[in-house]
Amino acid sequence: MNIKPLGDKVVIKKVEAEDKTKSGIVLPGSAKEQPQMAEVVAVGPGGVVEGKEIIMELKVGDKVIFSKYAGTEVKLDGEEYTILRQNDILAVVE
Amino acid sequence: MNIKPLGDKVVIKKVEAEDKTKSGIVLPGSAKEQPQMAEVVAVGPGGVVEGKEIIMELKVGDKVIFSKYAGTEVKLDGEEYTILRQNDILAVVE
Amino acid sequence: MNIKPLGDKVVIKKVEAEDKTKSGIVLPGSAKEQPQMAEVVAVGPGGVVEGKEIIMELKVGDKVIFSKYAGTEVKLDGEEYTILRQNDILAVVE
Amino acid sequence: MNIKPLGDKVVIKKVEAEDKTKSGIVLPGSAKEQPQMAEVVAVGPGGVVEGKEIIMELKVGDKVIFSKYAGTEVKLDGEEYTILRQNDILAVVE
Amino acid sequence: MNIKPLGDKVVIKKVEAEDKTKSGIVLPGSAKEQPQMAEVVAVGPGGVVEGKEIIMELKVGDKVIFSKYAGTEVKLDGEEYTILRQNDILAVVE
Amino acid sequence: MNIKPLGDKVVIKKVEAEDKTKSGIVLPGSAKEQPQMAEVVAVGPGGVVEGKEIIMELKVGDKVIFSKYAGTEVKLDGEEYTILRQNDILAVVE
Amino acid sequence: MNIKPLGDKVVIKKVEAEDKTKSGIVLPGSAKEQPQMAEVVAVGPGGVVEGKEIIMELKVGDKVIFSKYAGTEVKLDGEEYTILRQNDILAVVE
Structure with missing residues (x-):
């Protein structure tokens, strides 16, 4: 499935937080x-x-950092995405 | 009946969620x-x-994804539609 | 009585919902x-x-569809009208 | 006393609703x-x-119809007036 | 003391309401x-x-009529003034 | 310490209210x-x-009069200042 | 990790308040x-x-003073940052 945002909108997919603590506990x-x-x-x-x-x-x-409460969450083909305006993206991380 | 939205408005008809779970339960x-x-x-x-x-x-x-709480629901000839501004449409899905 | 709206305003008169159900009950x-x-x-x-x-x-x-909560209801010569901005009219129906 | 509204403001005086019902009861x-x-x-x-x-x-x-909750009521020489922006006037009635 | 408002601001001093009723009661x-x-x-x-x-x-x-809830009240040399934007002044009375 | 406000911002230091009433009570x-x-x-x-x-x-x-609830209070070198936009300054007093 | 804010956004790192009171108590x-x-x-x-x-x-x-409630706090590589619009920065301190 191909998703094309309108205007100044952006589709992002959250990067999962790491599953383990430093000591290795899941x-x-x-x-x-x-x-x-x-x-x-x-x-x-x-x-x-x-x-x-x-x-x-x-x-x-x-890779971006975004404003936690911004945007709309949508589910496509069983995957969760967030669609938000570019202005709700705070920064690019490299 | 023919419906012509004004200005930047768009009429959409919701696509029904699938009626069955993967295991086939309705x-x-x-x-x-x-x-x-x-x-x-x-x-x-x-x-x-x-x-x-x-x-x-x-x-x-x-086929579009839209902001769940946007727009006005209207009933025409027994069918339900949503009229909303183009800017409340998030993305086109192909 | 002749009513002339100002600026971008429009006077509409609601079309009554039908008085009978399909089975003819009033x-x-x-x-x-x-x-x-x-x-x-x-x-x-x-x-x-x-x-x-x-x-x-x-x-x-x-014939128009309008945003239910928009506008001001006024009574003129015993008839009820709604005065609202053109932008609160959603669509024309033909 | 002479009142000169500023900018886009308008001074109006409410027209009293009729004092009698159709059957003549006050x-x-x-x-x-x-x-x-x-x-x-x-x-x-x-x-x-x-x-x-x-x-x-x-x-x-x-003679105008105005938005009921718009404007500021003022009392001048014992008379009540409403001062509001022209945009809060809905229509002229002739 | 000399007060010079900035930009579109205006300093006004309320005119006291009359101290007596028509029958002369204070x-x-x-x-x-x-x-x-x-x-x-x-x-x-x-x-x-x-x-x-x-x-x-x-x-x-x-002499002006102003929007009752507009502006900021300030006390200068024991006198009370209101500072508000010109747009909150409704009308000039002559 | 030298403080340089950005854009249309202004740093002010409140002038203390007088410590004595007219009768000299502190x-x-x-x-x-x-x-x-x-x-x-x-x-x-x-x-x-x-x-x-x-x-x-x-x-x-x-010397300025300012809108009581405007701005942000900050403490620098043990002194309290308020930083606010010039537009929240109501008037200059001479 | 390299962070590049978008548009008029700025990434800041809070300067810790001093850990000791004047009398040296931590x-x-x-x-x-x-x-x-x-x-x-x-x-x-x-x-x-x-x-x-x-x-x-x-x-x-x-070194800047910023509006306490502005911006979004983010954690990167275990460090806390705040991302906010330049306009929420009040002043530069030298």
Whole structure:
């Protein structure tokens, strides 16, 4: 399935928090920290969005930090994604 | 009946969530996930809406993901539709 | 009485929901669905409204779907009308 | 006393709801419908208000319908007036 | 003490409500109506305020009606003043 | 320590309310009126702030009245300052 | 790990409040004042952000005072950072 975001929207997939503590104990899902890191899966074309010129700075594959409460979670082919505006992406991590 | 949305509005019809689990058990309506996928039924002309230039990126027949709480539900000829602004459409799925 | 809306405002008159169910039983007012369809009775001149250029797309006699909670209800000569901004009209139905 | 509204503001005086029902029974104040019709008493000069160009469409003597909760009520020489922005006037009635 | 408001701000001094009822009974402060009339004491220079061009229409000595809940009350040399934006002044009374 | 506010921000230091009543009784801190007068300690460069052209009207040493609830209080070298936008300064007092 | 903020965003690292009182008593974390001073770790490129031209005034290494409730806290490689818009930075301290 191919997903094409509109305007200044971006599709990201959360990067799972690590499953082990430093001492090697496996943590159940709820004990892991809420992940805020994600990988960009698809990027909208930008252009004039709501009357404002938006230039897309992101590209597919970028590792990003995003605003935890931003965006809409969607499920596609059993996978969870978040769709949010580029402006809710805080930074790219390299 | 022919429906023509104004400005940057779009009419969509929700795509029903699948009625069966993988194991083939038929689920009653309330047990199905809230569908967020829809098909575009009609697209407004765009143009200057509320003082902002809007170019319509969608076309009839597009499969889209939309923001669950956006838009107004309307019933026409016994069918349910949602009318919302193009900007509340998150992505096109192909 | 002649009513002339200002700016981008439109006067509509709700189209009554049908009084009978398919089986022909007459429904009392409260059992009828809240109508969302209306006929345009008067259209403002548009122009620059609140600093934004507004072009009126509607004309008298159009059947429209409107946002249920939008606008102000007014009573003129014993008839009820709703006055709302053109942008709160969702679509024209033909 | 002469009142000159600023910018896009308009002074209106509510037109009293009729005091009698069709059958001629005189209604006390609280039983009368909240009047939404008013007469324009004074009109601001318009111009650039809050950075937006406003052209005044109303003139003194116009009978208008206004948004019930808009504006500020003021008492001048024992008379009650409402001062509101022209944009809160919904329509002119002739 | 000389007070010079910034931008589109205006300093006004409330005009006291009359101290006597028509029958000549002196009212204590709390029984008097909340005054909404004031005299302009100082007027800001206007100009570009928050990116919007503001032309000052008021001058010192104008009697004005203002929006009761607008502005900030300040005490200078034992006197109470209200500082508010010109746009919160509703009308000039002559 | 040297503090340089950004954009349209201004650093002010509250001027203490007088410590004595007219009769000469020394008041404890909590009985004093909340001071709204301050001295400007540092002024940002202005320019285009959030897309709006801002011209700084204030200079260091100005005595100003400010909006009581505006700004952020900060402690530097044991002294308390308030940093706020120039637009939250109401007036200069001379 | 290298972090590159988008648009007008800035990454800062809080400067720890001093661990000792003047008398030399070591304070536990909770007794220390909430730090509002930070060092700039990374600066976005600025440019047109949400339709507004933003010029970045900050550079890496600047000591800044920031608005306590602004921004998003993120943890990278075990270190805590705050990512916020340049406009939520109040002042540079030298």
